[in-house]
Amino acid sequence: MPITYTSGEQVEVYRFRVPVTVGVPLLALFLQAFVPLRFPFFSIFDLPLLVTIFFAMARRNPVSGLLTGALIGLIQDALTHRAIGLYGIAKTVVGFGASSLGVKLDVENAGARFLLTLGFYLVHSAVYFTVARGMVSLTLDWSWSRGVMAGLANAAVGVALYFVLDRFKQRT
């Protein structure tokens, strides 16, 4: 029996099976930790962020979106040696924002997905840097050019990834 996450709104809301709900974020976290060892350039991507955005936009429920973001972010934090909560906070905000926008916008369109992912990547970076500098006193270099380039790369990968993950969607 699949677990459903419905908002009750009058928009198309999707649900996912439990293996997908658990397995996809774990796979994203695994790939994020494993692939950069063989291909260092891969660290420019943030697969857990893309998965957070996808689930949040598909479910269209702000509460489940922010909780999904918080959980994925906290696990991502746990794999680093930094304080736990940096990615958690950033992905909570993104999860909430993506699901809130998912209610109001057509997020099935590739162009919209691209722009949303780019925007959320920048929001995620901004929140992460703000918390890291403000609370943990981490010295971080912010580069607009690098940020935008990484955002574009993530958006491109995100669009492709969303089309793959669309196959796991189930209508409520």
Place this chain on the structure above:
Amino acid sequence: METVLGRYRNLIILVGVLFLQVLGLAVQVKRTSDAESTRLIRVWAVGAITPLERSLVWGQTYSGNLWHNYFYLRGVRAENRQLKEQIDQLRLEQVRLNQDAEQAHRLQALLSFKERYISKTVAAQVIGSSGSDQSRSVYIDKGVSDGIAPDMAVITTDGVVGKVLSVFPSTSLVLLINDQSSGVGAILEKSRLQGVLRGTPNGEVMLERVMSDEQVAPGETLLTSGGDQIFPKGLPLGRVAKVAGTDSGLFLNIKVKPAANLGRLEEVLVVLAKQEHQATAEATGRVRTVDIMAQRLPSVPDKPAVSAGGAGAGVPGTAANDGAAKTITVKPQSQAGGKPQTSAPPVRPKPAESDTTRPQGSISMTGVANEVGTNPASGVTTAAPPKTVISPGKPAISQPKTATPATGTPASEDDSH
């Protein structure tokens, strides 16, 4: 009231979740102790992700080995021949290096130098990374069960990689030297300038705390200084890539290219134990012709032990108190309390030169009687500091050849002709 709560329910939950995480972050920031940094969520996350990484790495290694060791053997014969030639060349080089090392050991013994070296390591495979540019760390497949503990040095054959930060039952988190929170005591090989090697937010490695009036050349090798008590002294850290002044003008801004390829780590060595012991001199070097002749020719039996009141004669490690005598004996400190520990062949004393009985393994020092002194308390002869050629901050091992006269080797060569 209920309407307001219902209307802003999502926002209230968002603020609540954010507040909890900020609170948790604040608690972690306040607690600076690393001992309690391994939290349950960390253990769970590592426990969930690393088994997958470990099995994948195992499968990759197994299939790679199967292919390379059983199927793809093209060119192995030619490579084998090349390697044999290389071994021959290396053997020749080894002979030369052994000579230098022996001289260095003798010098170290004279200076009561304490050697620190790696005594035990364990090989580990890198199975994963933190997955974040803000945390430059990797996971290895060895943990508490393999004897790994925090703050152990992690190296490769190329150079230093980092140190163990957190330890889990079967995995460990290694902080790389290019992370901004890492710091390694470093020394430049030629100029002997010391500094601290640190990572930067963008993953570069910089040598800090070198005064701007010092001369540092690009390309110079950087070694561990041992001052951080984590990394053994003398391990390669990298090479100076670029030198520039800082904004403040007080220190140099030295960019370093790490010796180990931190972007593509596969196998590493964890230093489980370091040993510190007094340097000993082994007289396994050249045997003088006169000594060989003395062995072959008929000679009088060895003198019985001289009584303690015999003006230092017969007391190991003391110089003959004869103004004309030029041969003295130096006993390595490690032998002070017991029997000699060297494998050198027994060498008979030369009757005409000195009355001092030379024990096995002692170092003959001819012509340097004025440069050494005897510590009356310990009975150990040490080199007089002003006469040694080792400059402050420069270990003896770096200039073994310049210190050669103090070891007596040239004198031995002279005697042999």
